[in-house]
Amino acid sequence: MIKELKLVNFRNFKEKIINNFEIENFIIWENWKWKTNILEALSQLWNNSITKLNLDDLVNLWEDYFFIEIKDENDNKYSFYYSKKDNKKNYLINNKKSTKKEFREFAHSCVIFSPIMMNMIYLSPTLRRDFLDDTLKSSYHEYEKLLKDYKKIIKSRNSTLKAIHENKIKENEIIFWDKKFIEIAWEIYKYRFKFIKFLEESIINTKEYFGNKVENITFEYKTKIDRNDIENSIKFYLEKNFKRDIILGRTHIWPHVDDFEIKTDWVSLIHYASRWETKSIIIYLKLLEGIFIEKKTGKKPILIIDDLLSELDENHKDMLLKKINYYQTFISNIYEQENTFYIKI
Template identity: 30%
Template sequence: MIVKSLVLENYRNHTNTRIVFSDRFNIIYGDNGQGKTNILEAIYLCASGRSHRTSKDSELIKFGCNKFSITAHILNSSSLDKDIEIEYYDNQKKQIKINEIPIKKIGALMGNLYAVLFSPEDLFIVKQGPTERRRFVDITLSQIKPSYFYNLQQLTKILKQRNTLLKNINANPKLMDTIDIWNIRLAEVASSIIIARRTFSKMLSSLAESQHNYLTDKSEKISFDYKCSFQITENNEKEQIQNQYIKNLEKSLSRDIILGYTTIGPHRDDYDILVNGKSLKLYGSQGQQRSAVLSLKIAEIELVKKETNQYPVLLLDDVMSELDNNRQKYLMESIKEVQTFITCTSIEHFDNLLSGKSNFYKVVGGNIQNSL
């Protein structure tokens, strides 16, 4: 999968930026605050429907303007061209078109462009709480399985409705009669999400183990293990998980009513990242954590390829400076067939890293000043 070109109009600090990209490496360089990351963010937005930096679309509009637009021209592995257009007017819903045809739901965007983002903030996958790890899994799974994205949306809606019911039960005890309906609806959606996460984690863990084995010269073994918020076994099927979840919802009902929200379910899931059987978050050094995230990201690329038969585009946002020479070389060797976008402040250290056609773009104040 290739992003052939990108047009940004009134997006962040870009007034009218038009770029034609190389099929291999695209080095976007310049001083901090000039708009390099905005280019990667726009590509990511075309893949996932969301920014990785903000949840507010209004923040993406150039100061003093009332709308932005993005147009990405995509070429997939079957040599089929596709245009993805995203337009947003202040205080209105995003308008997304694929080949000039509006889509009604953001889920229809998923699968048109696969993108893997790697930035220094990805260390949060290891260092911070379960929200970051769930987000990492959910974004990739949503791209390769649009039905998963739909289930996540349904989960959010049902949880909101069940939580409202929990808050109102004390004032109106008769509402207790309707809780079973919401438990069943929640369990139906949750069981599908749980099965998808369990399968994904097993695949990612296997791929990451192979990558990490090579990266650490067989001195470390990594695993990425799914932790469901209630007890299931590896062999539990959908109906069994559904029934088990309903039982757990019934057990936690009294606590849920007191707290006013649902305390158990996919929104409480986590993932254990272990190196040599020990928690990477608790016992891993900074170097070990960086190596682990690198292995996970390369495994993510391979997983997308395995599931979709297409490589995703890779967005490396100021990540090269975070890696030592050995990790930089390993990363470059691992992405030989992947179109890659790299932001950085200096291009001096790329002489011995890049193989294949490479385009260089200098960004100054939201403008592409030159392409080497």
């Protein structure tokens, strides 16, 4: 559990210490008062980001580095230092330089709840795929590197396609990249399907949030890949799309064109859900993210809830607050709740 947070040159903060954290922490402040900045600092330490900004933008405008440090209940210190000048990141444990891997043993993962995540239901499939990939990154250390390598291979395959199109090289040059692509896409799918299977099995529990209104809820992963024969189905689509891929210079079959949808009584929630249904399902998906991470890492993630409570009606607020008291939680809010612990800044 974290007891204290120290910020130096982070966003608006020149130097700030916030301490005496409990299990559930409400960061209370009026509007436009740096609550998100505090939660962003926590999410950065936990290898995530609420704002998805570059690290450079998180450095105070008049400085060239930031430093974030937390103290756990045994007074161990975990610090993250970033320098804008040379793009350097340093991780420290008890003031000694450590590797990112050692650092992640403690600050391993966080689950972020924010109003933006509603777009996961309303907007593009990219956000839905990010949800799957972010959960997998938090659950398996090796997944982040796998995704990076995968993107590099896609880039190389696409450049090879373009070179073939411009008659600079022969068609059979693609064989090397196809093989590499199949190997890595297969690895990615192996991880993806673990989380998908968990979601398919667990989504039915959302029924409690819909009262007696629905009979059935299903999670459906939309892919052309055959789960029982991943390798051959990727191969099949690569061959089938080869001519089109050459003309367009892009790879058309890959884990990053997949999507998912959630159906209640066989009606798709993506695009059709009411605001109420969207909030319910999203809160539950994020809770499932936390449960999956805990199952796979054996460690509890922290929960970071930014600006969401003011979006929720009493019913949803209750639903969320009842479920989360099992994790250490940081919630920004402009209003005080009853019987809760506050961090007033």
